[in-house]
Amino acid sequence: MIKMTDADHAEFALWFVANTDIPEGVEVFDCTEDGMYVWEETRNGLVRWMELKVTMARIDAAPKFRVRIFWTLGEDGRTPAATEDVASWTEWMKDEKARRVALDVDYVNRVAVSTIFLGISTDMFSDTPALFQTLVFGGPKEGHQMRYKTWDEAEKGHRQVCELAGIKKLLH
Structure with a gap:
């Protein structure tokens, strides 16, 4: 037997009407002289609604993770720092020089290797x-790429990719 409060009943009724093809104006619980009659669709809907409530309670109880999408470089210009301020992140990202780790170009062989801070x-x-x-x-x-977690890893990886791409002399 499912015990429901008045608030549960009201919440279920709203959810049920929005998620079931019951004609408008028909009560999901009908009262007769013999007591309360529950439509089969209502019983099935009630089971789905209760499962949904249990799932939502589990989600609410689960540990929350902090989502970090936008990053800039800290005061030292090398250490990533998460930010939630999209406007300042957008402004910061316009400074290509601040984001550039290294760029090497072989003009003779028409090859370039670029290493940047992505910021996202x-x-x-x-x-x-x-x-x-x-x-x-x-x-x-062409198109070979590598990703790194730190500025130091990026510098080292840049040198390795330059060798792979055939760029001998590194000019920064």
Whole structure:
């Protein structure tokens, strides 16, 4: 037997009418001389509603994660710092020089290797997402990319990708 408060009854009735094809104006619980009659659709709907309430209670009780999408570099210009202020993040992202880790170009072979701070995370729940990316433009390694979590890893990875792309002399 499911025990429902008046508030549960009202909440269920609203949910049921919105999620079931019951004609408008028909009560989900009909009272007769023999007592309360519950439509079969109402019983099935009540089971679905109770399952939904249990699921929602579990979700509410689950640990909450802080979603971190937008990042800038801290005062040292090298350490990622999460931000929730999208307006200041947008302004900060306009400064390409602040985001550039390294750029090497081989003009003879028409190959460039660029490493930048992305400023946006695709791994929103990580405290240390891969926010730096090295990308090869031109040459046989065109499109090759690597991602890193720190500025130091990005610098080291940049040098390795330059060697892979055939850029011998590194100019920063």
